[in-house]
Amino acid sequence: MNDLASQPAQFTPAVIHRADYRPPAWLVPDIALDFVLDLTETRVSATLDVERNPAAQDATAPLRLNGDGIVAGAVLVDGEPHNAWAMEGDDLVIDLPGSAHQVTIETTINPTANTQLSGLYASGGLLCTQCEAEGFRRITFFPDRPDVLSCYTVTLTADKAQFPVLLSNGNPVDSGEEDDGSHWAIWHDPWPKPSYLFALVAGDLVPTRDRFTTASGRAVDLAIWVRAGDETRTGHAMRSLIASMQWDEKVYGREYDLDLFNIVAVSDFNAGAMENKGLNIFNTRYILADPDTATDGDYDAVEGVVAHEYFHNWSGNRVTCRDWFQLSLKEGFTVLRDQQFSADRGSPPVKRIEDVRILRAAQFPEDSGPLAHPIRPDSYQEISNFYTATVYNKGAEVIRMMTVLAGPERFRAGTDLYFERHDGQAATCEDFVTAIEEGAQIDLAQFRRWYEQAGTPRVDVALSHDPVSGRVTLALKQTVPPTPGQSVKQPMVIPLRTALFDRQSGTHGGEHLIVLTQGQQQFTFEGHARPPVLSINRGFSAPVAIIAPQTVEDLVFLAAHDDDPFARYEAMQQLVVQHLVAAVEGRLDDDAREAGRKAIGGALAAILADAGLDDLMRGELVMLPGEAYLAEQLNPVDPARVHAEREALKAWLGRELAPAWTALHDRCAAVPFSLDAAARGARKLKTQALVYLAAADPQGTALRAKAQYDAADNMTDRQGALMVLCGLDCPQREEALDHFHARFADNRLVIDKWFSLQAGSLHPDALAHVQALAHHPDFTLTNPNRVRALYMAMAANPAAFHAADGAGYRTIADLILALDPINGNVAARFVAPLGRWRRVEPGRAALMRAELERIAAAPRLSRDVREQVSKSLE
Numbered sequence: 001m002n003d004l005a006s007q008p009a010q011f012t013p014a015v016i017h018r019a020d021y022r023p024p025a026w027l028v029p030d031i032a033l034d035f036v037l038d039l040t041e042t043r044v045s046a047t048l049d050v051e052r053n054p055a056a057q058d059a060t061a062p063l064r065l066n067g068d069g070i071v072a073g074a075v076l077v078d079g080e081p082h083n084a085w086a087m088e089g090d091d092l093v094i095d096l097p098g099s100a101h102q103v104t105i106e107t108t109i110n111p112t113a114n115t116q117l118s119g120l121y122a123s124g125g126l127l128c129t130q131c132e133a134e135g136f137r138r139i140t141f142f143p144d145r146p147d148v149l150s151c152y153t154v155t156l157t158a159d160k161a162q163f164p165v166l167l168s169n170g171n172p173v174d175s176g177e178e179d180d181g182s183h184w185a186i187w188h189d190p191w192p193k194p195s196y197l198f199a200l201v202a203g204d205l206v207p208t209r210d211r212f213t214t215a216s217g218r219a220v221d222l223a224i225w226v227r228a229g230d231e232t233r234t235g236h237a238m239r240s241l242i243a244s245m246q247w248d249e250k251v252y253g254r255e256y257d258l259d260l261f262n263i264v265a266v267s268d269f270n271a272g273a274m275e276n277k278g279l280n281i282f283n284t285r286y287i288l289a290d291p292d293t294a295t296d297g298d299y300d301a302v303e304g305v306v307a308h309e310y311f312h313n314w315s316g317n318r319v320t321c322r323d324w325f326q327l328s329l330k331e332g333f334t335v336l337r338d339q340q341f342s343a344d345r346g347s348p349p350v351k352r353i354e355d356v357r358i359l360r361a362a363q364f365p366e367d368s369g370p371l372a373h374p375i376r377p378d379s380y381q382e383i384s385n386f387y388t389a390t391v392y393n394k395g396a397e398v399i400r401m402m403t404v405l406a407g408p409e410r411f412r413a414g415t416d417l418y419f420e421r422h423d424g425q426a427a428t429c430e431d432f433v434t435a436i437e438e439g440a441q442i443d444l445a446q447f448r449r450w451y452e453q454a455g456t457p458r459v460d461v462a463l464s465h466d467p468v469s470g471r472v473t474l475a476l477k478q479t480v481p482p483t484p485g486q487s488v489k490q491p492m493v494i495p496l497r498t499a500l501f502d503r504q505s506g507t508h509g510g511e512h513l514i515v516l517t518q519g520q521q522q523f524t525f526e527g528h529a530r531p532p533v534l535s536i537n538r539g540f541s542a543p544v545a546i547i548a549p550q551t552v553e554d555l556v557f558l559a560a561h562d563d564d565p566f567a568r569y570e571a572m573q574q575l576v577v578q579h580l581v582a583a584v585e586g587r588l589d590d591d592a593r594e595a596g597r598k599a600i601g602g603a604l605a606a607i608l609a610d611a612g613l614d615d616l617m618r619g620e621l622v623m624l625p626g627e628a629y630l631a632e633q634l635n636p637v638d639p640a641r642v643h644a645e646r647e648a649l650k651a652w653l654g655r656e657l658a659p660a661w662t663a664l665h666d667r668c669a670a671v672p673f674s675l676d677a678a679a680r681g682a683r684k685l686k687t688q689a690l691v692y693l694a695a696a697d698p699q700g701t702a703l704r705a706k707a708q709y710d711a712a713d714n715m716t717d718r719q720g721a722l723m724v725l726c727g728l729d730c731p732q733r734e735e736a737l738d739h740f741h742a743r744f745a746d747n748r749l750v751i752d753k754w755f756s757l758q759a760g761s762l763h764p765d766a767l768a769h770v771q772a773l774a775h776h777p778d779f780t781l782t783n784p785n786r787v788r789a790l791y792m793a794m795a796a797n798p799a800a801f802h803a804a805d806g807a808g809y810r811t812i813a814d815l816i817l818a819l820d821p822i823n824g825n826v827a828a829r830f831v832a833p834l835g836r837w838r839r840v841e842p843g844r845a846a847l848m849r850a851e852l853e854r855i856a857a858a859p860r861l862s863r864d865v866r867e868q869v870s871k872s873l874e
């Protein structure tokens with residue numbers, strides 16, 4: 001029992017259980033919404049056609065309409081004032097006899113006071129909405145659950161000078177002007193949708209327009225709406241949108257279904273973007289890009305998020321979720337779809353490596369900590385806390401395994417059946433699995449455990465070879481670790497793409513898909529005269545941790561020879577992980593340390609010299625494993641030792657291979673700017689060379705980095721150089737930072753970079769810099785991007801966050817307490833880094849825990865923060 005549970009009953013948070021799902025008592029086939037928009041006083045009139053749900057369990061239940069912080073001005077039933085209603089908490093409950101009525105409710109809201117950015121809010125003079133997951137109830141009273149689907153007709157009225165553009169979902173029906181300076185627009189969305197997909201935008205916005213013709217010949221008008229001045233930076237987003245529309249037709253057979261597709265970019269946004277039907281609303285950071293202000297990584301992120309939101313039109317909107325426990329139904333599948341799209345647009349192996357790196361850095365720690373949950377959770381207190389790397393990224397991995405098991409054609413037959421069968425419905429993860437099972441004709445009975453069990457499975461591998469028979473035996477053992485509420489686990493279905501290499505020829509006789517289904521299982525392979533080198537989980541075919549007895553020689557071999565690019569990357573990572581883990585654990589004497597470093601240095605030198613590699617891939621192979629992933633291999637972990645050992649290795653490699661890094665930097669610096677893969681690869685390596693060189697020779701590299709900064713004609717080179725300079729104690733650091741700030745003072749997204757680079761830097765005073773930057777005139781707690789730029793970068797900077805005296809933990813806890821009353825949703829995201837205390841060495845663990853307890857003791861906390869903090873202390 002934690003402290004919270006002992007507080008008075010009104011503090012005991014309600015826990016929502018998946019098993020308690022009941023169909024809604026009433027349906028709302030149609031809704032008419034009438035908005036008179038104003039920054040501080042918006043009037044909303046909602047008219048709901050309600051009818052009893054024939055599938056409801058209680059045929060006499062009252063109509064329950066959710067609200068959150070709103071007051072009903074008037075309630076009419078069938079046009080007459082109605083008194084038989086009552087407030088139950090935030091919900092408005094109306095006693096209604098009979099089976100069909102029209103209910104009208106009026107509310108008044110203040111968008112400017114809405115700092116939570118959920119519901120209707122103001123952002124830099126414009127008005128916009130964010131309704132997923134439960135924001136619609138902050139606008140009007142409604143059964144705010146995804147299994148209530150309605151046709152929306154929306155009337156927007158506003159001052160024409162202040163809000164010249166009025167947008168909502170679907171198609172424009174009519175518009176006009178009044179004599180008092182106001183104007184109005186009526187929108188109708190013919191596709192029934194849940195309330196979380198409702199959106200409106202009103203403001204002074206400029207469109208970038210294009211047009212797309214679908215495979216069946218429907219002409220679709222496309223528009224991306226941004227603030228005046230930003231329209232020069234929408235080209236990449238528009239190209240990405242058009243490419244996404246084409247791709248979804250070709251790969252999944254999915255066409256767009258309205259005459260219009262609008263995207264609006266806003267500066268104040270809790271998440272990345274939102275798939276509202278026909279009116280996606282984006283964080284500006286995933287729309288605006290040009291070479292001067294956006295890095296290559298930003299370009300990829302824009303492309304990926306534009307695609308993601310577009311793909312939701314089918315995986316999310318046409319087929320939506322029955323309840324929020326099914327979130328991975330739309331998110332896991334849509335992440336997989338955007339990953340496949342980005343892979344097709346660029347380099348598939350590089351994309352795969354990037355996605356696995358994100359999974360390991362963000363999802364593996366979640367799965368091994370107090371907030372671990374299955375991709376389909378069983379309970380929650382606040383659904384906003386479940387928009388996680390587990391639901392999204394592990395969710396995508398689980399569906400990706402279905403593609404591995406079924407093969408692409410049969411998987412497509414499965415998704416075709418899914419879309420056909422559930423179009424227009426609010427479906428479940430079970431519906432999805434059943435459709436894949438039937439359409440692809442594969443058995444997923446045991447596979448369903450991936451939806452039920454949390455925790456990253458671990459697979460231990462033993463390989464034995466019999467020289468007489470030439471037989472190789474792989475003995476595999478899987479363990480799924482205990483997670484909160486799940487102490488005992490059942491074996492999973494784990495598909496492992498595997499190859500056995502012959503050491504002499506450097507080749508293998510074909511890849512095998514072995515499917516591990518039992519706790520322990522053996523697989524045999526014939527015809528091996530010599531003990532082979534094992535290449536397993538190629539392409540990262542399963543989201544598991546492999547513990548295989550690979551020698552340094554085996555890993556060096558695979559890093560140089562494996563024909564699966566992911567496996568090459570993996571061998572390189574494993575080589576470094578094994579070495580650093582041994583170093584951190586104090587298992588290396590001087591000779592062993594020297595031998596380990598030499599092996600890594602030799603493998604790296606071979607990669608730098610390998611003419612068969614493209615630079616984008618080379619850039620992946622030379623990257624050291626991150627500290628978060630290294631920390632996962634150690635329990636408990638001393639983050640200071642991980643940091644010190646990793647930095648020491650980096651410095652050694654920088655010194656040992658200095659001529660190669662310098663030559664690489666010179667070669668890449670000579671490649672002129674373009675967005676093609678070769679030039680992007682050169683930019684990636686240019687900064688990586690600086691990173692190694694800076695670790696070995698800070699002073700000399702400060703000059704080189706400053707020269708890269710000064711010569712940069714694009715943000716990738718500029719940001720890379722500034723990132724390296726930020727970590728060094730040198731005069732060039734201040735010079736470049738000041739220059740950067742002055743040059744981009746009027747570009748909020750670039751100033752976000754200026755904050756992040758300092759907060760994430762290797763500089764020994766990074767934490768003090770963060771504390772000072774919190775008082776910078778450009779810093780504000782009301783803009784989520786700015787908050788994340790400063791504090792997420794710091795929480796992800798191990799040396800700063802894990803400062804031995806606990807000052808990093810205190811800084812994050814102070815932030816959570818200060819931000820919570822403004823924006824609980826964003827504040828709650830900062831709890832997880834503190835929540836990992838149980839896996840950290842005892843001294844720091846106590847400091848982390850103390851900060852969590854300090855937060856828990858606050859008199860008022862949002863439901864968001866309270867859930868995360870109490871679970872982190874349990």
Ligand code: PHE
Nearest residue numbers: 132133271272273274275387
């Ligand atoms: N549904 C959005 C997406 O993944 C994410 C989101 C969730 C945005 C909640 C805002 C609020 O595309």
Ligand code: ZN
Nearest residue numbers: 308312331334
């Ligand atoms: Zn999504």
